[in-house]
Amino acid sequence: MSHHFDYPSDETLDISDAYCFAGAGDAHGPRTVFGMNTSPFGAPTWNATGYYELKIDTDGDYIEDITYRATFPIGSDGTQHVQVEQLTGAAARDRTATGMIITPPNAPIGQVVECQGGITLFAGERLDPFYNFIPYPVATTTALKDGTFPDFPAAGPASDSFANTGVRSLVLEVPVKITGREPVHFWATTAYFDKGHNTWIQVQRAGKPNMTTFFDFANGTAKIADYNGTAPTIDLVGRPAHPATDPATGIWGQVRDNIAAVVEAGGTYDQLPHAFPTPRAYGAWAADRLLPNVVKFIPGTVALWDPWCDIQNGKGIIEDIASNIIKMIVNQDFSSGLTPGPVLDYFPYLSTPPPPAS
Template identity: 85%
Template sequence: MSHHFDYPTDETLDISDAYCFAGPGDRHGPRTVFGMNTSPFGAPTWNAAGYYELKIDTDGDYVEDITFRATFPTGSDGVQHVQVEQLTDAAATDRTASGTIITPPNAPIGQVVECSNGIKLFAGPRLDPFRNYIPYPVTTTNCLAAGTFPDFASLGPAHNDFANTAVRSYVLEVPVAITGHRRVHFWATTAYFDTGHNIWVQTQRAGKPNMTTFFAFATGSAKVPDYNSTAPTIDLVGRPAHPATAPASGIWGQVRDNIAAVVEAGGTYPDFPHSFPTARAYGAWAADALLPNVIGFTPGTVALWDPWCDIQNGKGVIEDIASNIIKMIVNQDFSSGLEPGPLLDYFPYLSPPPTPAG
């Protein structure tokens, strides 16, 4: 539930989630699944003029070394197909650059496609795999903005508001020969070309859950406008040398100070297992755990994202990530109690979309 509430005017470019986990290895080594879900409110098509990008940093500097850029051109018969380019090195950061096309001609939407270099692709409608009870993130966002502490017990009983809803998924399964064996950083973006200004405009950036939902809408002197348009390298700008005590700015400062205000209001900052002498010190720990807003993953390992328990390795589609991000905000154990929906045990792992009534 990364982005369900920060959707742009053009819903086709709305990222609802990004995820990264291990696929089944083969005799050549591990394989990693990278994906994004878009259009959570039922946009009928992909944006034929937009870019849907999966970005991978392989050397630890939070700058993409590989970009898998998907586009969805429409043929003369009005049918969309999918094309994926692989861009590397400097080209991976440049939306005006061209890369190597890894898809066969006229690759179909809604089917598994075998691409170059052993990469698998799926782009099409799927059942939304993530679960959440909307009052939980809405209340959390309001508390971050107001500096108050949430009363989740008063909001139940919880149910999954995303049950039986469809998204458009863009998923790749990539061999380790392409990513390398070392830990990678992953995030997803969408973009469109602004003809009036002759420039590509990044519409959204997704990594860890709810970051733009919680902090792009929260108010405060440190607010960073249009956080979705930025890159991970900006996420630590404004972090002071003494993060637990000194004034801070930028998105890092906003995350620290918004969280600090919540745990100050709830009096939870000294609580076990993350006991800190001040609310600001807890907020600094949380900001360091949540930023930069990328998903770190070591190929071939088990994915689990629960930073309150000091675990950040990938982000799967079965985890209760909505609860895990709330733990970071309140410094308390928390669970929505919601069960995961059905998944496949083979690529693309996400289940087919709901069957229309009638």
């Protein structure tokens, strides 16, 4: 659950989750799945004028080297299709640039599509694979805002708030000849063209779970759109030379200081296995693991995102990721007690769509 609380007015451009994990390898080597889920509250179509982008950094500088830009044009007969461009180098960072179209003409929505370069595509409705009990992140968000400690037992008992919820999923499975075998960084964005200002506006950015919903990034006020409109390179601006002691600014400083206030209120900052002498020192440790807000993954390996347990490798679709980021906030082991629903063991891996409403 990356973004379920910060949805924009245009729900079609709302990213609920981004994920990255190993697909089914072939004779040529491992394949990596990059995906995003959008429209968690049932937007009827994809945005025909927006951009849905999967961004990959292959050299470790948190700047995208490859962008897969999906658009959803509507034909003269009213049928909506999917088109994906592959942009590389400087073009990957330029929304006015054009790239190589890898999809066949009029590629259908809701079907698996074989694309150029050995890439496989799916864009269509799926059952939301991520599970969460909304009162737990609500309690966490309140604690971060107020500098208190969340009372999770009072919020329970837990049930899956997203059960039988549909999302629109954009999923690519990419061969190793494109990604390479070294670690990659991945994040997803959406954007629309602002005709009044003649420019593209980034609506949302998603990587690790809940980052825009847990933190008030702009000096303690909820200017989440400011964060969503930025790039990962901005995430460490404001980190001081002595992060455990010195004043900090920017997104990094806000994350550190919000977490520090929570663990101070709960008295958990000096608890094992991550014991620190001060709340600020624990907050700095946590901020360094949560930022930049990208998903790091080694192609061909098993994905698991649980930074409190010192594991950050991809982000699968059956992990209790909401619990795993809550651990980072409170410096305590935590689990929702929920279990994942069914998923497929073949592309596009996400379960089939939910049944239509009666």
